[in-house]
Amino acid sequence: EAGVAQSPRYKIIEKRQSVAFWCNPISGHATLYWYQQILGQGPKLLIQFQNNGVVDDSQLPKDRFSAERLKGVDSTLKIQPAKLEDSAVYLCASSFRQSPLAGSTDTQYFGPGTRLTVL
Amino acid sequence: AQSVTQLDSQVPVFEEAPVELRCNYSSSVSVYLFWYVQYPNQGLQLLLKYLSGSTLVKGINGFEAEFNKSQTSFHLRKPSVHISDTAEYFCAVRGNTNAGKSTFGDGTTLTVKP
Numbered sequence: 001e002a003g004v005a006q007s008p009r010y011k012i013i014e015k016r017q018s019v020a021f022w023c024n025p026i027s028g029h030a031t032l033y034w035y036q037q038i039l040g041q042g043p044k045l046l047i048q049f050q051n052n053g054v055v056d057d058s059q060l061p062k063d064r065f066s067a068e069r070l071k072g073v074d075s076t077l078k079i080q081p082a083k084l085e086d087s088a089v090y091l092c093a094s095s096f097r098q099s100p101l102a103g104s105t106d107t108q109y110f111g112p113g114t115r116l117t118v119l
Numbered sequence: 120a121q122s123v124t125q126l127d128s129q130v131p132v133f134e135e136a137p138v139e140l141r142c143n144y145s146s147s148v149s150v151y152l153f154w155y156v157q158y159p160n161q162g163l164q165l166l167l168k169y170l171s172g173s174t175l176v177k178g179i180n181g182f183e184a185e186f187n188k189s190q191t192s193f194h195l196r197k198p199s200v201h202i203s204d205t206a207e208y209f210c211a212v213r214g215n216t217n218a219g220k221s222t223f224g225d226g227t228t229l230t231v232k233p
Contacts, residue, residue, distance in 0.1 A: 004162070040225065040226075041225050041226070042123070042209050042211070042223030042224050042225050042226055043163070043209070043223050044223070045220055045221065048220070056220055091162055091163070093162075093163075104151065104213050104214070104215060104216065104219020105151060105168075105170050105219075107165055107168070108163075108165070108221070110155075110162030110163040110164070111162050112160065112161055112162045113161075113162055
């Protein structure tokens with residue numbers, strides 16, 4: 001079974017530039033998560049999708065970050081414009097959960113992440 | 120609201136020694152608890168999880184953890200570590216509400232020395 005795929009693996013940009021990350025979840029997984037992991041810290045949830053709808057984006061800095069999952073499969077996360085403090089690893093994860101009402105015991109499967117460096 | 124505190128940022132041990140990685144949590148609702156491992160340049164991999172039932176949970180790679188509700192702790196243990204266990208370990212808590220957002224600790228770096 002293929003895992004969660006992410007690209008690119010590494011990205012270096014200058015501040016005020018824009019950047020986009022792509023995630024392809026495990027086939028059949030309805031729930032998709034984007035996390036930000038700053039060096040020395042644990043992952044922090046940015047946004048959670050259930051199919052193509054947003055379940056939780058309370059920690060997404062909406063003035064510069066956006067995310068979409070138009071067909072309920074692949075997802076993109078965009079930062080525009082980037083700031084120095086956005087330097088981090090961006091992790092995508094997916095889980096099978098088919099409904100927001102289905103409870104929260106499902107296992108999340110993580111991709112390898114995209115390491116972003118903002119200069 | 121929920122939070123996780125991993126009490127040790129770095130734990131160095133010698134190969135074949137036992138190890139314990141400590142995790143405390145706080146939450147206003149009942150929770151599920153998880154331990155993940157992250158190897159360099161890789162994503163997180165689930166080691167084990169506590170959902171309900173027996174408070175001693177066994178996971179992959181010989182790891183186990185014990186849920187202690189009165190002390191709000193979920194410490195990870197292994198009786199004998201290998202060089203290959205060198206990695207970052209994250210404790211996470213998830214509220215048992217339907218949305219179930221996960222909160223992670225800041226991680227513990229386990230370094231196993233020969």
